[in-house]
Amino acid sequence: MARWKVNLAVLCIGQFLVMSGMTMITPFLPLYIQEMGVTDPHHIALWSGFIFAGNFVTSFFFQPLWGRLSDRYGRKVMLLRSSFGMAVVMTLMGFAHDPTQLLLLRILNGVISGFMPAAVALISTNTPREKSGFAMGMLQSGGVAGSILGPFIGGLMAEWLGFRSIFYVTGALLFGASMVALFLVKEKFDLAEAKKKTNITIVEGFRVLMKVKQLPALYGVTFVIQFSMLAAMPLIPLFVQDLHGKGELLAFYAGLVGSVTGFSNMIASPLLGRWSDRIGSVKILAVCLIGAGLCYIPQALVTNIWQLFAARFMLGVFMGGMLPSVQTLIRSYTPNGMESRSYGFNSSALSLGNMMGPIIGGALSGWVSIRGIFIMSCIMLLGNALWVRRTLSDPQLPKQTIQKAGSASHSGDDT
Known part of the structure; x- marks a missing residue:
């Protein structure tokens, strides 16, 4: 192998x-x-x-x-x-x-x-x-x-x-x-070569990466993905109860609706990853952002549990193509020698979405209900798709050198 x-x-x-x-x-x-x-x-x-x-x-x-x-x-x-x-x-x-x-x-x-x-x-x-x-x-x-x-x-x-x-x-x-x-x-x-290239602080490394206009857009995609996925998640059981009533199998249906997105995500990720190798990650990312955004509209309009189940399943399919595409594109746009810290900042964006999604979604649910949260997620994803389309439209992949960034830094210690 x-x-x-x-x-x-x-x-x-x-x-x-x-x-x-x-x-x-x-x-x-x-x-x-x-x-x-x-x-x-x-x-x-x-x-x-x-x-x-x-x-x-x-x-x-x-x-x-x-x-x-x-x-x-x-x-x-x-x-x-x-x-x-x-x-x-x-x-x-x-x-x-x-x-x-x-x-x-x-x-x-x-x-x-x-x-x-x-x-x-x-x-x-x-x-x-x-x-x-x-x-x-x-x-x-x-x-x-x-x-x-x-x-x-x-x-x-x-x-x-x-x-x-x-x-x-x-x-x-x-x-x-x-x-x-x-x-x-x-x-x-190459440990010796890496030590020569990466002797810059975290803050300076962040400044270097932010100069590559495509990377903030990709970090924003990661945040929006997690935020939109988790904003409504704590409210799903109550929404299922409203649709199904307090009858039998309520807990089962709530768990099923909560997990079906993950199952379709798991199945779709490798398939969409293969397609991105063939037609390009930017195209897959754009289609998946638009598709996921549109999948939130039927969730806001459903009248029974099975409609919600189908809409959440399709959401997971489109979600499955986003993070792998983001990670592939981050590698393409990141200067050589800074790959791990670039992924580290992306993981921070992911953690921030994990934290802020449930908090803000729960706070807003009292005013707009879970259906309004779905519409909010739709708008965020479609807006993010436009931002990505504009920032990733430049076909040239900038590969800045770490040596320039290192010379701009006054210290090699961690910040």
Whole structure:
């Protein structure tokens, strides 16, 4: 098997385990907090929100740092740092005795995270350019599969093994995946050359990347994707209840509507990735942004559960082509030697969308209802499609040199 295929297979499994490990806590988190001695429902809800969000808050701030170090010392090193670190932290969560300890561990997990941008950068720089769209689609599928199946696996394990055992099992799986990556993943990386090129601060690196007009547009796409997907997500169960009523199978239908987008996303990502290799990532991205935006209109007009199910399924199909296309284009527009930090900033945009989507969507729902949230998401995606069309219309890919950026910087230390 070609080396790039081995790397892709191992990192797809790693993506699945990392994302499932980060999300499998979702179904039983309030119950785990209750088991720790918190009995007031309001306090349980507050702790659940803080603990779940803690991971994304610190991840938003630390991703650019890990991206910078990846460009300087190698993507595989940062990938192993993240995976082994998360294996330890995940195991320690099983020993937490109060919500404060669990919150601190979730915050620490966000600090050491960075598997996804390191994996994306490694795949993008060690895969034949004509196969990069397919590779990004497969990597996306692994992460989405973990996000979908993580809560399901966590719920099953909670019933069979108890809450604390889930963290031990997850930690062991992450450690195993890290060992496989240690021995099987190979990277072409010139350490001496990288140290010469990337001796600039995070802030200076950000300024260099922002001068490439295409990159802010791509970061904006990532933010809008996550924001629009998650803005309505907390309200979906109540919307399903309005459509279906408080009859039997309500929980089943709510879960089905919530997960169908992820399933169609997982199926479509590799297929659309292959098409992007043939016809170009810009075209796939533009079509998917417009298609996803239009899919929100029927969601705002549905009158029964099956119409909502069909609209959410089609939304997932178009969503499946966006992030892989964004990641492929980021590699094309990023100056050589800055790939990891560029993906790090993109991961920060993704984390920001994960944080802001549910917060703003929940705040606005009292005024515009979930149907209004759908229309808002439609407008955001269509507007983003116009922005992308204008900024990515220049056929020339600027490849600035890191040496110029380095000479403009007065310090090589981290900011």
